Amino acid sequence: MKKTALITGATSGIGEATSTLLAQNNFNLIITGRRNERLNALKEKIENETDSKVHVLNFDIRNQQETEKAIQSLPEEWQTVDVLINNAGLAAGLSGIDNGNVDDWERMIDTNIKGLLYISRLVSARMIEKGEGHIVNISSIAGRETYPMGNVYCATKHAVQAITKGMRLDFLKHGIKVSSVSPGAVETEFSLVRFAGDSERANKVYEGITPLAAKDIADTILFVVTRPKHVNIDDILVMPTDQAFSRDFNRKA
Template sequence: MQKTVCITGATSGFGRACAQRFAAEGWRLIVSGRRTERLDELIRELKTVPVHAIPLDVRNREEVTAMVRDLPEGFRDVDVLVNNAGLALGLEGAHAASLEDWETMIDTNIKGLCYLTRCFLPGMVARNQGHIINMGSIAGTYPYPGGNVYGATKAFVKQFSRNLLTDLVHTRVRVTNIEPGLAESEFSIVRFHGDKEKADTVYSGTEPLRPADIAEIAYWVTTVPPHVNICTVEVMPTCQSCGPFAIHRGS
């Protein structure tokens, strides 16, 4: 029986790779993103499977509610929700960071994820099956200079995922938090507000994770036996590790 996956932030990076990976297995797809031209391109690419594409800003609660309410026949029973929409903005210290950037990250990475989860979860619980896959980050565990609010939003994703598991323990609904480390996509270009040259320096001399790597993990966690839940996947490239504590030594 054909399954249905909903992927937010599907127009680039991890989201697009996830759409490609699930489509390769014949899944029915609901894909959303803010850039309509990229959604149109994605529909053309994934024409071998049923695709319902929706322009969506996950920060807008009314848009999210309407999207879920108005899903067409055949797409309403969502088996897997991939909460992928998210971003990092800026790398300044907390004393110099942009409040607008902070608000955008909180609204997208936390509130948007909550809106989608709350809208889809009742149906999963009623059917006693489903899977919430949240795209976290190792930044939610390991702090780094300039990570301030971005890392805090991903720490929220970690703890929210754990609490979802607790709320859903009486059901067969699964929850997975995927926590990538250094990964090259459009992530750093967005973080540096379109400065590609600056973004490229992040990956200089490394072999980072790729979107396809994360998509493979997202698909894999859905394929384990129904009684198995992969709670957390922390994944880094081999060139990365958690570093020592930062210590400032005064003169």
């Protein structure tokens, strides 16, 4: 019998790659995001290429009411979520505290922290009723370190690490596994979003190195969610060979 995984932020990057890989490995999927056309295109692709079923939820995870309405709208056959992958997240801007853009701060806090909490609260309640489940929070090397001008983004990912630990304690008695996966530099839309569509600036982030690809993190997530019932991967950090810490790269000329 297939398990069902709910993946937030499935419209691109790690979320899209993870959706595709889990579908290829015997999971049905609930995919969420703000870009409905991309969600429907991914659903069509997966259902054409695998025997997995896909249900689309189009909403903004920053909005508590939208998130509640979306989860409450799930048909009966989609009510049981075995795995929740909290992937939705972003970095916006790169600046000092003294001249940071408050709108960017709000966007990161609302997505990376509050959105994760909103959906985790709803989905975990159903896992508790069942007495099992698995929540995987996608963190970052920025949740382990703080780098210049990354202040608020790093703070949100440090919060993800703390929330993950808190979840693990709270859900221990309910048989719910809780894991975090922290990537280093992954070449996705991440830097393009951070730099407001400036592709030249975004490309420089990965210049001279071989970064991780979205599928590398999808492979890691698949490993985490397919361990035996008695095994939980608490926390895993995945880095490119060319990266030692958040801003330490071996760049080739």
